Amino acid sequence: MNYKLDKPQIENEQQAIETREWLESIDYVLQSGGAERVKNILRHLQVHVQEEGVVLPFTANTPYINTIPADKQPTFPGNREIERRIKSIIRxxxxxxxxRANREISGIGGHISTYASAASLYEVGFNHFFRARNENQEGDTVYFQGHASPGIYARAFLEGRLSxxxxxxxxxxxxxxGGLSSYPHPWLMPDFWEFPTVSMGLSPIMAIYQARFNRYLEDRGLKKPSDSKVFAFLGDGETDEPEALGAITLASREKLDNLIFVxxxxxxxxxxxxRGNGKIIQELEAIFRGAGWNVIKVVWGSEWDPLLAKDHDGTLVKRMEEVVDGEYQKYVVESGSYIREHFFGADPRLLEMVEHLSDEQIRKMKRGGHDPEKVYAAYKAAVEHKGSPTVILAKTIKGYGLGESGEGKNITHQQKKLNELELREFRARFGIPIADEDVADAPFYSPPEDSPEIKYLQERRRNxxxxLPARKPHAKPLKTPAESEFEEFYAGTEGREVSTTMVFVRMLSKMxxxxxxxxxxxxxxxxxxxxFGMESLFRQCGIYSHVGQLYEPVDADTLLYYKEARDGQILEEGITEAGSVASFxxxxxxxxxxxxxxxxxFIFYSMFGFQRIGDLIWAAG
Structure with a gap:
């Protein structure tokens, strides 16, 4: 029997063959010439088709999958089982x-769900990346998300630092x-916390200017260059605060590869x-990539790797991209059969892809931020990246582990109390060895000092x-300038009119x-x-710029020209009081x-700008 193909079918087959040939060609170049050669060819192709009038749609997004594919992941160096047990105890x-705090005083507050969602993000850092300061190394600076402070206290308890x-x-x-402050607060806990990170939005901008100031100290010869990093942990909702994203182009402009946002x-x-009707990870990726950051997405756990490996035609990735965040949250509180029907059921090919999995297995497929191997791979790539700051976008579940009492639910941020049944379920899920008769009291638990968990935890921190966190001031006292330096100011102006700013600039010049x-x-x-009449300082001290001055200023032929220099002393911040206080x-x-x-x-002009930064001024105090 003869079958006659109609024209659309023939054209579709021809297009499929052409597409396959292009992909095979790219695969060949990738294998023979490497990734850089592929990038070069794609750039040339883009220029060529644009010159021919083909307008490519702009996108700053990559597919809604992990940036680091499974076959490019480094080997996880730790003991997964012991680290899981440590993390469970901290949870x-x-x-x-x-x-317990809310039983004693109803309404005292506190947050369970934030740390519950971020536990793996912190524990991988504590066990493998966060270096403490000591006499042999500068160490890393970590801005901890304020609402996650109970988890940081709980770890310090296991370390023997808190009673x-x-x-x-x-x-x-x-x-x-004594007690513990609600959030990171160096004034209340001066030996523990380094930086206040609440109100929300403060830590991102402080971290950016801290990373830049570290470079400033190095470029001016005040400290030795080092590979220390500045980590800032923040929430996706926190990025709506203007301060959170308002300075991210400074970080890329200054090539701050010592800065990592998580x-x-x-x-x-x-x-x-x-973003119920959108995708916050894709939105943030576009913002940060557009600003010149290195973006690493950690979206899916290891259980998804076999499915993605079978997704030759991109059907699964397409489905991942079309589902909005509000629907993903719905999956968290529903059964595996619901996910099978509503996520995979959108296409027969997807249903076939998971036909070997039970409903329970589908329900337990993790998000990337709860998979230590995925998180480790992202951190390792971030600390090794050169030339730009890095942001890690890790997908998690709010209230992870709280079960029916709050996991993934809209009320979970306010969850502060658990009844006895919920405590029993929490204990069982994470294998905490507390007796049935004691569980209702929610007792604190710490394994013996010679247990595998405590020995491992202490060894990792020694290495x-x-x-950390730990605040250890170790600067030598300064020698006060001789009082004779200021005698002219004690004498006054003897009737001459002099502005306050002129006197201040004179004092600053002498210092x-x-x-x-x-x-x-x-x-x-x-x-x-x-x-303020400070332009004389441009020439005297220079304006700090990591790259120096790559141009001839328009006033180069004047005495007080605009001078940028790698060892410049003045931090000329532009029109940003918030950035200026962060530098302060x-x-x-x-x-x-x-x-x-x-x-x-910090030299500011008027209260019009100063009054906008009350939170940062509080943080400075």
Whole structure:
């Protein structure tokens, strides 16, 4: 029997053959010439078709899958089982801390769900990446997400740094024996926390300017160059704060490859989804890639790898991309059969792909942020990346492990109490060895000092240089300038009219020339130096720029020309009071962070800008 193919069928087959030939050609180039050669060819192709009038649709997004494919993952170096047990104990103690505090004083607050979603993100960091400061290494700076503080306290408890009494007094700092502050707070816990990270949105901008200030110190010869990193942990909902994303182009412009953002994308904020009708990971990827950051997405756990390997025609990836975040949140609270029907059931090929999996197996397929191997691969790629800052977008579940009491639900951010049944379920899920008769009291649990868990935890921290967070000021006292330097100011102006700003600039100039402290003075100006008559300092001290000055300024033939230099002393921040105060904080805390007594001066023009940054001024205090 003869079958006659109609014209559309023939054209479709021809297009499929052409597409396959192009893909095979690209595969050949990839194997023979490598990734850079492929990129070069694709760039030439894009230019060629654009010259021929073909307009390609713009996208700053990559597919909604992990940036690092399974076959490119490094081998996980730790003991997965012991690390899982440590993480489970920390989860329990963090939860117990909040539950017990709210039993004692109803409404005292605290957060369970944020750390529950981010536990793997933190534990992989603590066990393999976060280096402490000591006499042999500079160490890393970590800005911990404020709402995750119970988990950080719970880990310090296992390390032996915090007592049971301290945990019992969570959010009760004035109790006998002392307590623990609600959020990271160096004033209340000066030996523990380095930086305040609440209100939300403060830590991202502070981290950016901290990373830049680290480079400033190196370029000016005030500290030795190092490979230390600045990590900032924040939530996806937090990125709606203007300060969170407002300075990200500074980081890429300055090529701050010492900066790593880790955004916990649990898709939920206090009232509901962060982007119910969209995809927050894709939105953030476009923003950061557009700003010049290296973006690493950690979307799917290892259980998805075999399915993606079989997805030769892209049907699964297409389905992953078309489902919105609100629907993904719905899957969290539904059964495996629901996910089979509503996610995989959209296409017969997808149903066939999971026909060998039970409903329970489908329900337990993890998101990437809960898979230590995926998280480790992302962190390793981030710390090894050169030339630009990195952001890791990790997909998680808010309230992970809370089960029916709050996992993935809109009310989970406010979850502060668990009943006895919920405590039993939590204990069983994470294998906490607490007796039935004790579980209702939500007791804190710590294994014996000689247990495999504690020995492993302590060994990992020893290998990374010690504990963190920890604040250890170690700067030497400065020698005060001679009083004779200021005698002219004591005498006054003898009837001459002189503006306050002129006197201040004169005082600043004298301090900048002082042999003892001059090199440590950090003038910080939000684009108002000429207003204050400070342009003489351009030539005297230079304006800091990591790349120096790549152009001839228009006023090069004048005495007070605009001089940028790699070792410049002035931080000319542009029109950003928030950025200026973030630099002020970095410089003002350098005595504790680096053992260097820098002396910052934030010089602002009027209250119109100053009144906008009350939170950052509080953080500075």
């Amino acid at each position: 329990w103690n963090a939860m117990a801390m909040v539950v 049971t009494e301290k945990l019992e007094n969570f959010r009760n700092e004035l109790m006998p024996g 955004i916990n994308c649990n898709l939920q904020r206090l009232d509901g989804p962060v 990374l240089g010690g504990y 900048l020339k002082d042999k003892e402290i001059g090199n440590l003075v950090v003038p910080i100006v939000p684009d108002e130096a000429r207003t 904080i970095a410089a003002g805390t350098a005595y504790a962070t680096h053992g260097i007594n820098t002396i910052p001066f």
